[in-house]
Structures are given as C-alpha cells and as structure tokens.
Amino acid sequence: GSTLEIKNLHVEIEGNEILKGVNLTIKGGEFHAVMGPNGTGKSTLASAIMGHPHYEITEGSVLLDGKEVLEMDVDERAKAGLFLGMQYPSEISGVTTSDFLRSSINARREEGDEIPLMKFIKEMDEVLDYLEIDKNMAQRYLNEGFSGGEKKRNEILQLMLLKPEIAILDEIDSGLDIDALKVVSKGINKLRDDQFGCLIITHYQRLLNYITPDKVHVMMQGRVVKSGGPELAQRLEAEGYDWIKQELGIED
Ligand code: ADP
Numbered sequence: 211g212s213t214l215e216i217k218n219l220h221v222e223i224e225g226n227e228i229l230k231g232v233n234l235t236i237k238g239g240e241f242h243a244v245m246g247p248n249g250t251g252k253s254t255l256a257s258a259i260m261g262h263p264h265y266e267i268t269e270g271s272v273l274l275d276g277k278e279v280l281e282m283d284v285d286e287r288a289k290a291g292l293f294l295g296m297q298y299p300s301e302i303s304g305v306t307t308s309d310f311l312r313s314s315i316n317a318r319r320e321e322g323d324e325i326p327l328m329k330f331i332k333e334m335d336e337v338l339d340y341l342e343i344d345k346n347m348a349q350r351y352l353n354e355g356f357s358g359g360e361k362k363r364n365e366i367l368q369l370m371l372l373k374p375e376i377a378i379l380d381e382i383d384s385g386l387d388i389d390a391l392k393v394v395s396k397g398i399n400k401l402r403d404d405q406f407g408c409l410i411i412t413h414y415q416r417l418l419n420y421i422t423p424d425k426v427h428v429m430m431q432g433r434v435v436k437s438g439g440p441e442l443a444q445r446l447e448a449e450g451y452d453w454i455k456q457e458l459g460i461e462d
Pocket residue numbers: 223224228246247248249250251252253254255264
C-alpha cells in the first residue's frame with residue numbers, strides 16, 4: 211500500500227488563504243472521512259492535491275510514498291496512483307465514457323502494455339453490472355446529460371476500473387437518493403483491502419452509515435481541528451458543529 215502525507219498545506223485562491231496548514235496522513239488499507247461545514251476548504255483540499263490550476267500552494271507539501279506530488283503534473287499524479295472524484299464532475303463532449311475509461315487505464319500502464327480491448331470490455335461490463343449501471347451509458351459522452359446520480363456512479367465506475375492506490379472522493383454522496391447511495395457505497399466498500407487508501411469528503415454523516423471510516427477528521431476554517439473514530443461522525447450528526455467551535459473557541 212501507499213502512503214499520502216499532507217503536511218502543513220497552505221492554499222490560496224485569488225489571494226485569499228483558504229487552507230491554513232492542513233495535516234493528514236492516509237495509508238493503504240485505511241478509510242478516512244473529512245467532514246466540516248460548507249465553505250471550510252474541503253473541496254479546496256481535494257482540488258489542490260490533484261493540481262487544479264486555480265489553487266496556489268503557498269506552503270507545505272503532499273507526499274505520495276515520499277515523492278512530492280505538488281511537483282508532478284496532473285497526469286503524473288494519476289499515474290502515481292492518485293484518484294480524485296470531483297464534487298462536480300465535468301462533461302467531456304465527443305469522448306465516450308468507455309473510451310475515456312480505457313485511455314485512463316492505459317495512461318497508468320507502460321507504453322506497449324495497454325489493456326487488451328476484450329479484457330477491458332469484460333472488466334467494464336462486470337463493474338457496470340455491479341454498480342447497476344445501464345450498459346448504454348458506456349457509449350454516451352462522458353457525463354454529458356448525466357443526472358447527478360449517474361455522474362456519481364460513473365465516478366465509482368472509474369474508481370473501480372482504475373484501481374488507484376489512494377482515492378480522494380469529494381461529496382460522492384451529494385444529491386444521491388438512498389438507492390444510489392447504497393450502490394455507490396457498495397462500490398467503495400468492494401475496494402477495501404490492505405492496499406487501498408481512501409479519503410472520503412462529506413458534509414453529511416449519512417454516507418458513513420454505509421462506509422465505516424477508520425478515522426474521522428473535522429475541518430473548519432481551513433484546518434483539521436479535530437480527529438477521532440466513527441463515533442465522532444455520529445456526534446456531529448446528533449449535535450452539529452457548534453460544540454467543536456465552542457471547545458476550540460472558534461468564532462463564526
Ligand atoms: P467546502 O468544500 O468545504 O464547502 P470549498 O473548498 O469549496 O469549501 O471553499 C472554501 C472557500 O473557498 C469558500 O469560502 C469559497 O467561497 C472559496 N472558494 C472556493 N472556490 C473559489 C474560487 N474559485 N474563487 C474564489 N473563492 C473560492
């Protein structure tokens with residue numbers, strides 16, 4: 211398994227400091243949840259790690275097995291085994307889901323070692339079945355006209371086929387009805403083994419009824435302010451975030 215270490219990460223957007231020193235370590239085999247009120251920088255954390263150009267890293271580092279991720283270009287990050295599921299996945303017109311998946315898989319393999327087409331189709335069909343996704347979706351342009359639930363299932367389809375070392379999933383549960391939530395959770399749980407590490411960013415505790423995290427972290431105002439086990443998520447569900455603000459003397 212791999213280890214992702216986020217150390218003292220500071221990130222600015224258009225001159226405003228959004229992340230003010232985030233520290234987190236995720237190892238292969240571990241599921242971590244990051245929770246927190248809206249606007250605290252959860253998506254900024256995910257986007258900065260994946261190299262979104264709007265986010266300026268002013269301090270800190272992100273190491274994957276000791277290698278500086280922030281110095282890799284975006285393709286290299288994926289090739290090194292990082293996966294990001296976006297809160298708002300983008301539409302790619304003119305590229306079918308199937309072609310996108312196959313080229314993403316091949317981008318992680320060495321040249322000359324591309325996945326054979328038949329093997330790819332077989333693997334994709336198995337995962338489509340597992341996630342209860344209509345086979346026709348594979349031939350549609352990526353995310354174009356997809357419903358919110360279809361986009362999220364598609365993210366998990368990508369995740370299951372790409373088999374990254376470490377995945378960061380940003381609000382993979384947002385906008386899902388209970389059936390879609392169960393399917394998405396089933397997919398993520400299927401990946402659980404001692405090699406795969408996952409950072410699950412969520413505003414709601416609900417997802418964590420289906421995916422039990424090993425550790426829960428609370429982010430507020432650009433920092434991880436509290437960490438604990440699954441019981442922390444349950445307390446947040448019952449009591450909200452105010453008690454943490456009071457405990458830490460944080461003003462709104
Ligand atoms: P969360 O995911 O926790 O809801 P975000 O990371 O999306 O929080 O946002 C953190 C802060 O950064 C918010 O105050 C938000 O308004 C600001 N922000 C996010 N994206 C941009 C952007 N593109 N330009 C300016 N400010 C942004």
